[in-house]
Amino acid sequence: MGSVSNNTINTNVKACSPLTGAKRLRExxxxxxxxxxxxxxxxxxxxRLALAAGYDALYMTGAGTSMSRLGWADLGIATLNDMKSNAEMIASLNPSVPLIADxxxxxxxxxxxxxTVTQYARAGVAALHIEDQVQEKRCGHLLGKQIVDREIYFSRLRAAVMARDQLQSDIVLIARTDSRQTYGFDEAIERLQEAVKIGVDAVFLEALQTKEExxxxxxxxxxxxxxxxVVPGGVTPEYTIEEASKMGFRIIIYPGLCIGSVLESVGKELKLLKTTGKSSPRSSANGVKDAFNLCGLQECIEIDKEAGGKAYATVGK
Known part of the structure; x- marks a missing residue:
């Protein structure tokens, strides 16, 4: 008997969803x-927390993936296999909610x-972005980035477009340039203009430095x-969603939103246990059960019940 994949049990969306994440994003x-x-x-x-909060789309952060899966900073250590497997798992939780992945x-x-494009598309990713840093890359808001020549960058984008078209996939291709920091705003714009001519669907100029830019x-x-x-504390000024929309932005990502919250809250809880010998009241059995329910406990119980199983009859009580 074959193993059960992450896509086998999907408790958040009906099997007959009219739109995949990629099609929904294009709409x-x-x-x-x-x-x-x-x-x-x-x-x-x-x-799961973001889906429960009702967001229309999600962003899989490369920095967060590197830190959560490998325990290492975002310095180009995560491989295609690391990123693709994480993206596939996240996309499978609700395939109708678009996932944009680094x-x-x-x-x-x-x-x-x-x-990469082929595997991301088959994994259910709605969109991905490819950048023009060297292979030994780093987070876009860190200093000292090294940028490849235009033709190397454009060859990456041409390959991505060819893969998308050969697959007849709806995956949205986003051209990202990190060249602003090294070569200036005009160079970054020219790279993105050529990217559009090549056939990408959207653009991403990393580390914009002023409102005017x-x-x-x-x-x-x-x-x-x-x-x-949007990276609080980064080089790009932070504005509200409404303000950014008025400027003309169509996609806004907050890659560090959950990273910062987890770093602060979990770090505080661990320190409390270490210094006082007990956890805070919210770290209780009810909290664990709430987490299980968030992650599909009741839906799994219902699946088992409808199939005639009895293994989980008392789990939800």
Missing amino acids: MLKDPSKVVVCPGVFDGFTA ADTGYGGPIMVTR MEKVCQIMGETPVLLN
């Missing part, structure tokens, strides 16, 4: 008044980029959707 981007807001998630638990540099030359990139890119990366 969202067709509406010029719609802004796609994505909290950054990095595992099944944070993804794909770093595509993990190699054109052949590897083709493989934020407004200008949206004006220049016209009808092409522009993604805004």
Whole structure:
């Protein structure tokens, strides 16, 4: 008997969902008044919390994936297999909710980029972004980034577009450039303009430094959707969703949203136990049961019951 995959049990969406995440995202981007807001998630638990909060789309952060799965900072250590398997698990929790996933540099030359796009598309990812850093990349808001030549970057994007088209996939391709910090705003714009000619669906200018730059990139890119990366404490000024929408941004991601919350709350709880010898009142059995319910306990019990099973008859009581 074969093993059961993450996609086998999907308790949040009916099997006959009319739209996949990729198709739904494309529908969202067709509406010029719609802004796609994505909290950054990095595992099944944070993804479940975001889904329960009612978000229309999610963003799988590469930094969060590297730290949660490997325990290491975002320095290009996570591989295609690390990223793809995490994205597939998150996307499977509710396939009708679009998941935008970090794909770093595509993990190699054109052949590897083709493989990356193919695997992400088959994993149910709605969109991915590919950047122009060297393979030994780092978080977009850290200093000292090294950028590849234009033609290397464009070859990555051409490979991604070819893979999407050959698959006849709806996956949304986002061209990300980190060249603003090293070569300036104009170079970054020219790279993105060429990316649109190559055939990407949206663009992402990382580490914008002023409000004027934020407004200008949206004006220049016209009808092409522009993604805004919101990193509190980063180099890009932070504005509300409404303010960013008025500037022209169509996709807004908050990659560190859950990272910061977990770092603060869990760190505080661990310190409390270490110093006082007991946990806070909320760290109780009821809290664990609430977490189980968040992660599909009742739906699994119902599946077992409808199939005639009795193994979990008393679990939910």
